Amino acid sequence: MAFYTLKVHDKRIETKDTVTLCFKQPGLKKIKYLAGQYLTLVFRINGRRYLRPYSFSSSPGVDSLLEITVKRIPGGIISNHINDAINIGDSIEVMEPMGDFIYQKDKDSSCSCIILWGVGSGITPLISIAKYILSTHSDKKVILLYGNRNHESVIFRDQILHLQQEFINNFTAWHFLTQAVVDESNPSLVQGRINPEKVFANLKQDDLENAVHYICGPPRLKESVKSALNLKGISSDRINTEDFELVKNPKDFVDIHTQLIELTFNNIKTTLEVVKGKSILEAGLDANIELPYSCQTGNCITCKGELLSGTVKTIGIDKFPEGLAQNEYLLCCSYPLSNDVKITIN
Numbered sequence: 492m493a494f495y496t497l498k499v500h501d502k503r504i505e506t507k508d509t510v511t512l513c514f515k516q517p518g519l520k521k522i523k524y525l526a527g528q529y530l531t532l533v534f535r536i537n538g539r540r541y542l543r544p545y546s547f548s549s550s551p552g553v554d555s556l557l558e559i560t561v562k563r564i565p566g567g568i569i570s571n572h573i574n575d576a577i578n579i580g581d582s583i584e585v586m587e588p589m590g591d592f593i594y595q596k597d598k599d600s601s602c603s604c605i606i607l608w609g610v611g612s613g614i615t616p617l618i619s620i621a622k623y624i625l626s627t628h629s630d631k632k633v634i635l636l637y638g639n640r641n642h643e644s645v646i647f648r649d650q651i652l653h654l655q656q657e658f659i660n661n662f663t664a665w666h667f668l669t670q671a672v673v674d675e676s677n678p679s680l681v682q683g684r685i686n687p688e689k690v691f692a693n694l695k696q697d698d699l700e701n702a703v704h705y706i707c708g709p710p711r712l713k714e715s716v717k718s719a720l721n722l723k724g725i726s727s728d729r730i731n732t733e734d735f736e737l738v739k740n741p742k743d744f745v746d747i748h749t750q751l752i753e754l755t756f757n758n759i760k761t762t763l764e765v766v767k768g769k770s771i772l773e774a775g776l777d778a779n780i781e782l783p784y785s786c787q788t789g790n791c792i793t794c795k796g797e798l799l800s801g802t803v804k805t806i807g808i809d810k811f812p813e814g815l816a817q818n819e820y821l822l823c824c825s826y827p828l829s830n831d832v833k834i835t836i837n
């Protein structure tokens with residue numbers, strides 16, 4: 492895994508709880524990325540190392556700076572640190588870009604319409620994909636369906652407006668606002684949450700039939716849009732989703748108990764207490780073991796470990812990503828089931 496150090500060239504305030512950090516490309520080895528991918532930022536605060544992924548809000552070939560956009564999470568360590576304590580001129584260590592929430596030329600080129608569904612900070616990879624498609628594929632339509640509380644909480648309001656003006660024939664944006672009185676004569680403003688049925692009723696049949704979908708937002712958005720698309724008969728290979736956090740169902744934890752496990756990392760063996768509810772990764776990080784990880788959503792496989800004995804349960808993901816060998820588990824989603832778990836991380 493390659494690491495880089497980037498200097499903050501600019502810090503832009505987007506809304507009252509969201510900022511964009513703009514980085515200059517490194518002088519020698521440029522960072523290559525695809526629209527929709529993310530950058531993992533590394534911080535050290537009070538002696539503990541934290542890694543957090545942030546999707547690029549910039550787009551390759553369109554924006555000269557590398558940009559990420561971070562919304563505060565109440566009580567969140569890094570999102571608040573970035574908003575409050577990171578300034579122009581600071582250096583930040585980052586991991587090489589990762590992620591598969593991208594426009595896939597081979598698979599998606601037959602689709603004439605790209606439909607982007609997002610809520611709140613979920614806009615970041617979507618705006619990157621929108622800018623990329625609009626600037627490189629003049630034959631494709633892009634439709635953005637973006638949900639927020641009110642006008643003030645819309646991230647990239649001006650940028651979206653600018654894209655609407657620049658790509659008047661190819662780009663449409665609808666804003667869904669839950670806590671604002673909207674001007675009903677403006678067709679791009681809709682009162683309430685994103686409602687797939689309402690969207691379908693206003694879409695051209697041809698656009699819907701020839702579309703590829705990208706969804707990024709809270710779990711309820713993903714579930715409601717996916718099931719509405721499935722009911723419309725849209726195949727799952729035309730639906731791409733990105734999760735910013737893992738949703739854990741308390742029912743999955745009934746057979747999990749606090750366990751002592753043996754963890755070997757960098758040839759050092761540690762007996763680790765994994766308290767009920769914590770993943771093996773979280774337990775390791777709490778014990779100040781600097782394990783490799785990034786997404787914590789079961790996507791990047793950076794946290795994989797080999798199970799040498801015992802049983803572990805995977806919670807929070809429906810399917811394993813590609814690239815795991817037999818007996819390899821994602822420690823961010825793994826919970827010990829037996830008292831003889833031994834894991835090694837290479």
Ligand SMILES: Cc1cc2nc3c(=O)[nH]c(=O)nc-3n(C[C@H](O)[C@H](O)[C@H](O)COP(=O)(O)OP(=O)(O)OC[C@H]3O[C@@H](n4cnc5c(N)ncnc54)[C@H](O)[C@@H]3O)c2cc1C
Nearest residue numbers: 543544545546560561562567568569570612615735736786
């Ligand atoms: C692939 C990927 C891309 C991402 N891109 C972006 C992005 O472009 N912009 C952005 O602002 N964030 C993004 N995130 C989320 C980001 O990585 C952090 O999870 C988020 O900033 C919270 O970190 P924290 O240290 O502030 O919170 P923590 O201290 O880690 O968590 C504090 C509490 O908040 C909860 N929490 C953590 N993340 C979220 C969340 N996203 N929503 C609601 N509750 C949460 C935790 O369960 C915990 O209870 C992305 C995440 C992933 C996996």
Ligand code: FES
Nearest residue numbers: 785787790792823
């Ligand atoms: S940290 Fe990405 S899969 Fe576990």
